[in-house]
Amino acid sequence: MVCSCHYIRFNHCLTEQVKPEDMSVITLQLGQCGNQIGHELFTVINDDSNGPNRKKYKQCSEERFFYESSTGDLVARSVLVDMEPKVISQAIAKASKSGRWRYGDKAHFCQKQGSGNNWANGFCVHGPRHEEVVENLIRTEIERCDRLAGIFTMMSVAGGTGSGVGTYITQCLRDLYPQSFILNQLTWPYGAGEVIVQNYNSVLTLSHLYQLSDAILVHENDTVHKICSRLMNIQHISISDINKVIAHQLGSMLQPAYTADSPSHYSRNPIGELLSSLVCHPEYKLLSLCNIPQMSSTYLAYSVFNWPGLLKHLRQMLIASARMEEGIDWTVSVPSAGTSAGESMTNIRHRGFNSSIANLLILRGKDVSTAVTDGFKDPALYVPWLNTKNSFSSWNCPVTFNGYEKSATLVSNSQSLLKPLDNIVRKAWNMFASRAYVQQYTKFGITEEDFLDSFTALEQIISSYTHL
Ligand SMILES: Nc1nc2c(ncn2[C@@H]2O[C@H](COP(=O)(O)OP(=O)(O)OP(=O)(O)O)[C@@H](O)[C@H]2O)c(=O)[nH]1
Numbered sequence: 362m363v364c365s366c367h368y369i370r371f372n373h374c375l376t377e378q379v380k381p382e383d384m385s386v387i388t389l390q391l392g393q394c395g396n397q398i399g400h401e402l403f404t405v406i407n408d409d410s411n412g413p414n415r416k417k418y419k420q421c422s423e424e425r426f427f428y429e430s431s432t433g434d435l436v437a438r439s440v441l442v443d444m445e446p447k448v449i450s451q452a453i454a455k456a457s458k459s460g461r462w463r464y465g466d467k468a469h470f471c472q473k474q475g476s477g478n479n480w481a482n483g484f485c486v487h488g489p490r491h492e493e494v495v496e497n498l499i500r501t502e503i504e505r506c507d508r509l510a511g512i513f514t515m516m517s518v519a520g521g522t523g524s525g526v527g528t529y530i531t532q533c534l535r536d537l538y539p540q541s542f543i544l545n546q547l548t549w550p551y552g553a554g555e556v557i558v559q560n561y562n563s564v565l566t567l568s569h570l571y572q573l574s575d576a577i578l579v580h581e582n583d584t585v586h587k588i589c590s591r592l593m594n595i596q597h598i599s600i601s602d603i604n605k606v607i608a609h610q611l612g613s614m615l616q617p618a619y620t621a622d623s624p625s626h627y628s629r630n631p632i633g634e635l636l637s638s639l640v641c642h643p644e645y646k647l648l649s650l651c652n653i654p655q656m657s658s659t660y661l662a663y664s665v666f667n668w669p670g671l672l673k674h675l676r677q678m679l680i681a682s683a684r685m686e687e688g689i690d691w692t693v694s695v696p697s698a699g700t701s702a703g704e705s706m707t708n709i710r711h712r713g714f715n716s717s718i719a720n721l722l723i724l725r726g727k728d729v730s731t732a733v734t735d736g737f738k739d740p741a742l743y744v745p746w747l748n749t750k751n752s753f754s755s756w757n758c759p760v761t762f763n764g765y766e767k768s769a770t771l772v773s774n775s776q777s778l779l780k781p782l783d784n785i786v787r788k789a790w791n792m793f794a795s796r797a798y799v800q801q802y803t804k805f806g807i808t809e810e811d812f813l814d815s816f817t818a819l820e821q822i823i824s825s826y827t828h829l
């Protein structure tokens with residue numbers, strides 16, 4: 362069944378596009394992780410927009426993510442929420458210190474004590490207790506926009522505030538703004554994580570958000586860590602290194618670009634365009650992202666790339682479900698056209714082929730108009746029950762992105778998150794089977810039934826993606 366509210370929002374997006382103004386994105390930074398990644402994202406966007414030869418690009422990007430204060434400062438269209446003050450005050454101070462942009466004077470809310478890595482504490486206690494004040498902050502930012510493109514939230518799934526309060530606030534926003542797009546960026550924990558109940562928090566976050574959000578964009582800390590060590594050659598990887606990679610990837614998706622419908626002026630609504638390209642059915646809304654090239658600035662200075670080479674690697678990353686160009690399995694191939702549905706399904710699993718619902722390719726930089734993207738249009742990459750014409754979209758922009766002469770980003774709605782999702786659910790279930798730590802949740806009002814409902818919801822999602 363297709364959820365009608367999806368279509369209402371998408372139609373709304375199309376009518377909005379008739380007018381020429383750029384639209385703005387309201388960003389919500391939640392908990393430690395959301396606030397740290399959010400700060401990096403605004404830094405990347407601002408640095409990138411200030412590069413050479415990009416007047417219109419800069420104008421469009423600034424309208425999207427910043428507004429000008431009465432004193433002429435560039436202010437991020439962002440609301441910062443955490444239950445403890447440290448991370449927020451650091452983010453605010455670092456932004457001001459940049460001298461280029463800052464956060465709004467009153468656009469933050471914090472308390473003295475965090476949610477103790479407990480989703481139930483965030484969702485059942487802190488969320489409802491501070492609902493009104495956080496909603497008012499968001500409303501102020503929304504009212505400041507001439508035209509709202511959508512709400513973009515950032516948070517981790519493993520802690521208590523980002524995951525619990527973030528889910529609660531998303532629920533409030535869905536009620537308050539039923540016609541607005543909501544895209545949630547979620548950071549998934551390290552598999553061998555530092556929080557014992559991280560898989561419980563992840564299961565509760567994902568199952569609830571799946572019903573509220575228009576799409577869920579996932580970054581796995583393990584994957585980004587590997588990118589830092591193998592591609593960026595960083596010896597002692599800090600959380601800031603990880604966040605820079607995530608911010609680079611997010612920026613490459615959110616900065617201005619031309620679309621097929623808008624080939625001569627930058628597309629107005631990055632969130633709406635992204636969702637209408639990638640989420641055609643409410644059962645499938647898990648998005649992953651990979652990009653190429655990604656390397657340290659030292660190596661970048663001596664490297665030359667061409668579009669055919671970059672796109673060949675990126676396509677193989679897609680079909681073999683690799684998140685980075687190193688270690689791609691080149692033996693994985695696209696199933697041949699002649700195989701029957703049942704047969705191809707078995708083969709697909711054997712060969713590790715990653716089947717897609719939809720892909721969005723974003724190309725930025727030099728000679729972008731010469732890049733040939735046909736390899737991503739192959740119907741065999743996609744589920745047969747969707748029209749391939751709607752499965753693949755591409756955006757491009759001749760402006761170089763964040764210091765990379767050429768850069769390609771692929772945002773995918775595919776099976777590639779199945780394995781990590783399955784791992785999270787399995788580990789949570791193993792703990793739940795002995796009811797370990799469940800009492801820490803029931804004391805805040807989350808029942809065993811609630812857990813079981815969450816497991817059932819995620820099993821359903823796993824099953825849907827498995828049978829693509
Ligand atoms: N990539 C990345 N992951 C982070 C960052 N900070 C925390 N994490 C991850 O997020 C999870 C912990 O969540 P936090 O965001 O610290 O928790 P919180 O939302 O502040 O919630 P409480 O502290 O429980 O109130 C762990 O999986 C960490 O690995 C960050 O800056 N970047």
Ligand SMILES: [Mg+2]
Nearest residue numbers: 392393475522
């Ligand atoms: Mg915290």
